Amino acid sequence: MRFIKCPHCRKLISDKVAVCPKCNTKLLESKEENEKNRPAFIVCDECGESYSSDMLSCPNCGMPAPDYK
Ligand SMILES: [Zn+2]
Numbered sequence: 001m002r003f004i005k006c007p008h009c010r011k012l013i014s015d016k017v018a019v020c021p022k023c024n025t026k027l028l029e030s031k032e033e034n035e036k037n038r039p040a041f042i043v044c045d046e047c048g049e050s051y052s053s054d055m056l057s058c059p060n061c062g063m064p065a066p067d068y069k
């Protein structure tokens, strides 16, 4: 489990909660946060193979990896 700082009251809270327990600020993930949380593995749409998101294409069928930019 990771901890994040509430942007409103700066209390350290679990990143699993949707609302800060101290000040009730909603903690929905920003787009910037989503980019950092790029998944470690991609599941190929074509063949279902899972592979590292560092790879540019599926090692099984060659289908290009989805773009997370
Ligand atoms: Zn807060």
Ligand SMILES: [Zn+2]
Pocket (backbone or CB within 6 Å): 044, 045, 046, 047, 048, 049, 058, 059, 060, 061, 062, 063
């Ligand atoms: Zn594949």
